[in-house]
Amino acid sequence: MKKYLNLFIFFIVLGLMLSTSVVKAEDNNVLKDKREDFRDEMKASREAFREKIQTERKAFMDDLKTKRDAFMAEVKAKKEEFKTARTEVKKRFCEKAREMAAKRFEFAITQLEKFQTRVGEIIAKLEADSKDTTLATESLNLSKQKLEDAKVKLSEIKGLIPEGGCENMTPEIFEKIKLLAREAKDLLKESREALRQAIKEIKSLREEDESSNL
Numbered sequence: 001m002k003k004y005l006n007l008f009i010f011f012i013v014l015g016l017m018l019s020t021s022v023v024k025a026e027d028n029n030v031l032k033d034k035r036e037d038f039r040d041e042m043k044a045s046r047e048a049f050r051e052k053i054q055t056e057r058k059a060f061m062d063d064l065k066t067k068r069d070a071f072m073a074e075v076k077a078k079k080e081e082f083k084t085a086r087t088e089v090k091k092r093f094c095e096k097a098r099e100m101a102a103k104r105f106e107f108a109i110t111q112l113e114k115f116q117t118r119v120g121e122i123i124a125k126l127e128a129d130s131k132d133t134t135l136a137t138e139s140l141n142l143s144k145q146k147l148e149d150a151k152v153k154l155s156e157i158k159g160l161i162p163e164g165g166c167e168n169m170t171p172e173i174f175e176k177i178k179l180l181a182r183e184a185k186d187l188l189k190e191s192r193e194a195l196r197q198a199i200k201e202i203k204s205l206r207e208e209d210e211s212s213n214l
Contacts, residue, residue, distance in 0.1 A: 049204055050135060053197050060193050064186050071182050079175045087167050090174075094166025097177050101157050108188050109154075112147055112195065116140065119198050131205050139198035143191045150187035153180050 082090070119140055123133045157180045160173050 045204075045208070049201070053135065053139070053201070057193070057197070061190075064189065068182060068186060072179065075175055075178045075182075078178070079171045082171045082174045090169050091166045093174065094161060094169050097157065097181070098161050100181065101154055101161065105150075105154050105184060105188075109147065109151065112143070112188065112191055115195055116144055116147070119195060119202070122202055123198075126202065126205055133201075133205070136198045136201035136205070139194045139201060143194035143198065146187050146191035146194060150184045150191065153184035153187060156180050157184065 082093075119136075123136050123140060126133050126136070157177055160177050160180070162169055162173075
C-alpha cells in the first residue's frame with residue numbers, strides 16, 4: 001500500500017512540474033511575442049519619423065528659396081539706386097557690412113558650434129547605449145556642413161569689403177555683398193534647422209527608451 005501511495009505522490013509531483021514548465025513556456029512565448037510587436041512598432045515609428053523629418057526639411061527649403069528669389073529681385077533694384085547714391089550712403093553701407101561680418105555672423109557661428117558639440121556628445125552617449133542614432137547623426141552632420149558653407153560665404157564677404165575707405169565701393173560689389181550675406185544667412189538657418197531636427201530625434205530616442213522600460 002505504501003508503495004502505491006509513493007508512486008501516486010510521484011505522479012502528482014511530476015504532473016505539477018510538467019504543468020509549471022508548460023506555463024513558463026507559454027509565458028516566455030507571450031513575452032517573446034510582445035518584444036517582437038514592440039520592435040515592429042518601433043521600426044514603423046522610426047520610418048514615420050524619417051518621413052516627417054524629410055517633409056519638414058523640404059517645406060523649410062522651399063520657403064527659403066521663395067524668399068531668396070524675392071530678395072534677389074529687390075537687390076537688383078537697389079543696385080540701380082546705389083549707382084547714384086551719395087558717398088555717405090556708400091560709406092554707411094560699407095561700415096554695416098563690415099560690422100555684420102565681424103560681429104553678427106561670427107557670433108551666430110560660435111553659438112551654433114557650441115550647440116553642435118553638445119548634441120554630438122549626447123549622440124555619442126546614446127550610441128554607447130546601443131541606440132540607433134542614424135537619423136540624429138545625419139541631421140547633425142548636415143548642420144555642420146551648412147555651417148561650414150556659411151563660413152565660406154562669410155570669408156568671401158570679408159574679401160569684398162574695401163580696406164580703409166569705402167567711398168569707391170561699386171554697385172557690383174554692393175550686389176555681391178548683399179547676395180552673399182543672404183546666402184550666408186540662409187545657410188545658418190539651414191544649419192539651425194538641421195540641428196533642431198537632430199535634437200528632436202534625440203528626444204524621440206529617449207521617449208522610445210522610456211516606453212521600452214514600461
